[in-house]
Amino acid sequence: QVQLQESGPGLVKPSQTLSLTCTVSGGSISSAGYYWTWIRQHPGKGLEWIAHIYYSGSTYYNPSLKSRVTISVDTSKNQFSLKLSSVTAADTAVYYCAAAYYSDSGGYVDYWGQGTLVTVSS
Amino acid sequence: DIQMTQSPSSLSASVGDRVTITCRASQSISNYLNWYQQKAGKAPKLLIFAASSLQTGVPSRFSGSGSGTDFTLTISSLQPEDFASYYCQQSYSTPWTFGQGTKVEIK
Numbered sequence: 032q033v034q035l036q037e038s039g040p041g042l043v044k045p046s047q048t049l050s051l052t053c054t055v056s057g058g059s060i061s062s063a064g065y066y067w068t069w070i071r072q073h074p075g076k077g078l079e080w081i082a083h084i085y086y087s088g089s090t091y092y093n094p095s096l097k098s099r100v101t102i103s104v105d106t107s108k109n110q111f112s113l114k115l116s117s118v119t120a121a122d123t124a125v126y127y128c129a130a131a132y133y134s135d136s137g138g139y140v141d142y143w144g145q146g147t148l149v150t151v152s153s
Numbered sequence: 154d155i156q157m158t159q160s161p162s163s164l165s166a167s168v169g170d171r172v173t174i175t176c177r178a179s180q181s182i183s184n185y186l187n188w189y190q191q192k193a194g195k196a197p198k199l200l201i202f203a204a205s206s207l208q209t210g211v212p213s214r215f216s217g218s219g220s221g222t223d224f225t226l227t228i229s230s231l232q233p234e235d236f237a238s239y240y241c242q243q244s245y246s247t248p249w250t251f252g253q254g255t256k257v258e259i260k
Contacts, residue, residue: 077240080247127196137202139242145195
């Protein structure tokens with residue numbers, strides 16, 4: 032059973048960079064077909080896909096955030112990370128790391144981290 | 154981006170009721186449509202993938218249908234543990250997009 036755990040600061044100052052890491056356990060981040068994913072949820076709102084990364088390093092970004100987002104993977108540590116620069120209060124959200132599986136049936140998230148609330152405030 | 158529109162945004166139902174939630178895509182997405190359930194303070198949980206395939210371990214009272222632009226999630230007999238929010242999500246193209254959610258409340 033794959034488990035994911037987010038870690039990182041819960042409070043970030045405006046204009047700074049939000050940095051989160053997701054540690055994967057119970058499975059390999061190099062597993063074929065799995066794309067490692069960040070999704071966020073603004074308080075009381077819906078879900079927003081941020082980015083995917085494959086273990087090989089291929090990346091896919093939401094164009095609405097692409098200029099500020101970097102996703103990376105560290106296969107030696109079984110971790111992947113998110114950096115979001117120049118944050119504002121609008122980036123306050125619960126950030127989820129997740130494992131998305133792609134097959135002939137399309138892609139879907141079958142494993143989620145518990146989520147971590149990141150607040151942007153001075 | 155492909156826009157996903159769910160209806161209704163919320164509904165009130167009783168235990169044992171049949172509940173139907175619809176999701177419409179702004180363009181054809183074939184069957185690349187998933188449904189998730191989210192309870193308060195928890196991460197979403199995958200219920201249905203590829204429009205109609207039941208995720209392992211999900212009760213059979215949940216079912217999904219549709220293709221192209223129109224999709225449906227049905228709960229055949231609502232149980233107390235089903236009161237939650239439900240989201241559709243398309244994986245036809247990136248950026249993946251979600252519906253705005255449907256909150257199922259106790260009547």
